[in-house]
Amino acid sequence: MTVTQEVYPDAPALAAAIAERLTGRIALIQAEGRRPKVVLTGGTIAIDAYELIQSGLVDWTEVDFYWGDERFVPEGHADRNDQQARDAFLDRLGVPASSIHAMPAHGCDVSTAEAADQYAAALPSEPFDVTLLGVGPDGHVASLFPGFAQLHESERRAVEVFDSPKPPPVRISLTFPAINHSDAVWFIVAGEGKAEAVARALGNGTLEDTPARGAHGISETTWLLDESAASHL
Numbered sequence: 001m002t003v004t005q006e007v008y009p010d011a012p013a014l015a016a017a018i019a020e021r022l023t024g025r026i027a028l029i030q031a032e033g034r035r036p037k038v039v040l041t042g043g044t045i046a047i048d049a050y051e052l053i054q055s056g057l058v059d060w061t062e063v064d065f066y067w068g069d070e071r072f073v074p075e076g077h078a079d080r081n082d083q084q085a086r087d088a089f090l091d092r093l094g095v096p097a098s099s100i101h102a103m104p105a106h107g108c109d110v111s112t113a114e115a116a117d118q119y120a121a122a123l124p125s126e127p128f129d130v131t132l133l134g135v136g137p138d139g140h141v142a143s144l145f146p147g148f149a150q151l152h153e154s155e156r157r158a159v160e161v162f163d164s165p166k167p168p169p170v171r172i173s174l175t176f177p178a179i180n181h182s183d184a185v186w187f188i189v190a191g192e193g194k195a196e197a198v199a200r201a202l203g204n205g206t207l208e209d210t211p212a213r214g215a216h217g218i219s220e221t222t223w224l225l226d227e228s229a230a231s232h233l
């Protein structure tokens with residue numbers, strides 16, 4: 001497994017690079033005759049990148065989209081990662097509902113834990129092609145936060161999260177067994193506020209203080225950074 005870093009001058013340049021890289025990877029997979037499976041993240045740089053994605057080389061209607069985590073609020077709520085992705089590119093590119101594998105929402109008729117289990121049961125058995133992961137200033141990825149027990153989950157592929165230090169407090173997250181069942185994991189990180197977390201993730205942090213250390217792809221782990229996020233490396 002290789003771990004690589006790419007550093008771009010600023011957040012707009014990084015967002016453009018993410019959009020181009022994701023489009024290119026999906027085009028390659030489709031050219032091989034396969035249907036790509038992509039795990040989306042929430043977060044600022046992700047939404048900036050999604051807004052730059054254009055149709056063109058890729059048939060976006062033939063891509064399956066999943067999420068690494070979700071805020072457990074009602075369907076259509078502005079805080080939901082799936083709603084933000086729909087608004088940024090999925091609706092614009094005509095991705096059909098059957099390709100959008102959103103996590104359950106608050107208001108579904110099961111508990112948060114059962115909702116997490118339902119999502120896990122619907123995940124594909126083959127590896128994801130690309131998993132995008134934003135990184136919080138505290139080093140969290142998906143909704144796996146420093147010091148939380150979910151960091152050590154080894155059986156369940158999706159879990160409920162309560163008392164998230166970042167609002168909203170109730171979430172569902174993929175676990176490392178699910179995230180790491182990805183051919184490629186791409187961390188996408190912008191801003192000085194993330195620089196310490198990036199340095200710990202790539203340096204001498206621990207899983208407990210920097211959850212990003214627990215994620216890696218089967219054949220590729222890539223850190224896509226802007227200069228500010230890379231400034232403490």
Ligand SMILES: O=C1O[C@H](COP(=O)(O)O)[C@@H](O)[C@H](O)[C@H]1O
Nearest residue numbers: 041042043044045134135136142
């Ligand atoms: O709450 C979340 O935060 C992280 C990072 O977000 P950012 O705005 O600091 O970039 C994101 O990766 C995660 O998916 C999301 O639920």
